Amino acid sequence: MGRRVLVAGAGVSGRSAAEALLATGAVVTVTDASSDRLAALASLRSQGAELVVGLTEPPVGTDLVVTSPGWRPDAPLLTAAARAGVEVIGEIELAWRLDRQRSEPATWLAVTGTNGKTTTVGMLESMLRAAGMDAVACGNVGLPAVDAVRAGHRVLAVELSSFQLHWSDRLAPHAAVVLNVAEDHLDWHGSLTSYAAAKGRIYTPGTVAVFNADDAWSTHLATGSPAARAVGCTAAEPASGQLGVADGVLRDRAFDTDTDLAPVADVHPPGPHHLANALAAAALARTLDVEVEAIAEGLRAFEPGSHRSVPVGEIAGVTYVDDSKATNPHAASAALAAHPRVVWIAGGLLKGAEVDELVAAHADRLAAVVLIGQDRQCFARALADHVPDVPVGEIDSTAEDAMDEAVRRAGEYAAAGSTVVLAPAAASMDMFTDYAHRGRAFADAVRAVLAEQGPGVSGERGG
Secondary structure (H helix, E strand, O other): OOOEEEEEOOOHHHHHHHHHHHHOOOEEEEEEOOHHHHHOOHHHHHHOOEEEEOOOOOOOOOOEEEEOOOOOOOOHHHHHHHHOOOEEEEHHHHHHHHHHOOOOOOEEEEEEOOOOHHHHHHHHHHHHHHOOOOEEEEEOOOOOHHHHHHOOOOEEEEEOOHHHHHOOOOOOOOEEEEOOOOOOOHHHHOOHHHHHHHHHOOOOOOOEEEEEOOOHHHHHHHHOOOOOEEEEEOOOOOOOOEEEEEOOEEEEOOOOOOEEEEEHHHOOOOOHHHHHHHHHHHHHHHOOOOOHHHHHHHHHHOOOOOOOOEEEEEEOOEEEEEOOOOOOHHHHHHHHHOOOOEEEEEOOEOOOOOOHHHHHHOHHHEEEEEEOOOOHHHHHHHHHHHOOOOOEEEOOOOOOOHHHHHHHHHHHHOOOOOEEEEOOOOEOOOOOOOHHHHHHHHHHHHHHHHHHHOOOOEOOOOO
8 A cells, every 4th residue: 555644542443444545555643642542553554554642733745634432523633634625535434445455355244323223233144144145334434444454354234423424424334224323422423413414425326225214314324315315114004015023923014015034033232223223234234135034044043242221130120221332312311211111320521411301391200310421410400400309419520439329328218110211311530430330230239239139139141
């Protein structure tokens, strides 16, 4: 390749991008604000990379900048690159371009949306593997897309965030879906419209645009896109050209005249949002002519990820559920809807989102609320406006051990038959490393109470 490339960000995707670029013969510099993160990439030096802390403009002669997805467009380094006329792309776009240079590029099936992305790509990967395909889930789900391309996988189920799509301009997947759009990352994108537009970049000429016909934004983005074909999914009985549900069965009326794919009972975890994910995954798989048997087998074999509607214990008839992955109001709404009577643990970093609609929608199921995190006052105001009679406890500390107090306070509010649900509706970085760290802290706190209670209570029941 011989080009001079600056990799901005020394995280997982940055390391993968740097390694891939070095393998092509590029002259690579990696920069990050953290000297510790750069130190973790010391092995790249032996491969010829230069590691520099805190660059605010590209080195002279830089041909390309590959940015980590979380870097905002107004970051000084990226604005300096734009002024200098240096192209800026993300790791996903780099993976796409490297893949297109192969003699037999992979088939990309792409998934984005505010919620449900990881579950959907997991279901899709399971269906594709059941069909005997060399498929892997990658992208925002954990495995960098660059690594999946370099490994030579034939089909990629790619989870894409709005950040990753913002930094992609040639990406053109075989088929793609926007699962849903709700307020999230408004601090990064500036508005819901801009956030949705970033999601909509997934639909390109030649792409089969799968969309959620029950979500207004998903429908708008797909039907207004330049995609070659639009295929809707609905929780209702499907019309011609759609996938949907009839008589307790997922039914395909888009790729076949009228074909049953799998029983609704095979979709797990249960719930309307997971059913929507299963329909989207099935539609994407059907664009590659995956047989009905593989769709059903893939759904049965799918193992949900951690921190998504996971029961972690039962104490005195009260079930404790970890849904720490609910990092925005839309996801929290789905988590709360699964339980008739809830003591809700909520709070964290809202990233510009509003919670009034969420609180109002679930007013009848809230037995009590325990608030944690930096933006807990936003929740407190919404609760005072919409459910003034619901008891609310605030945990003032933002230290990690605040979760112990939150779990104990929730237990004091909860009556037998109710559910304590950690569904924060907010990001975790004010108190924890990430949502997984937050979920583990919740589970640890529940187990501590279980240990104190001794025999007669139930331990962990899911994973």
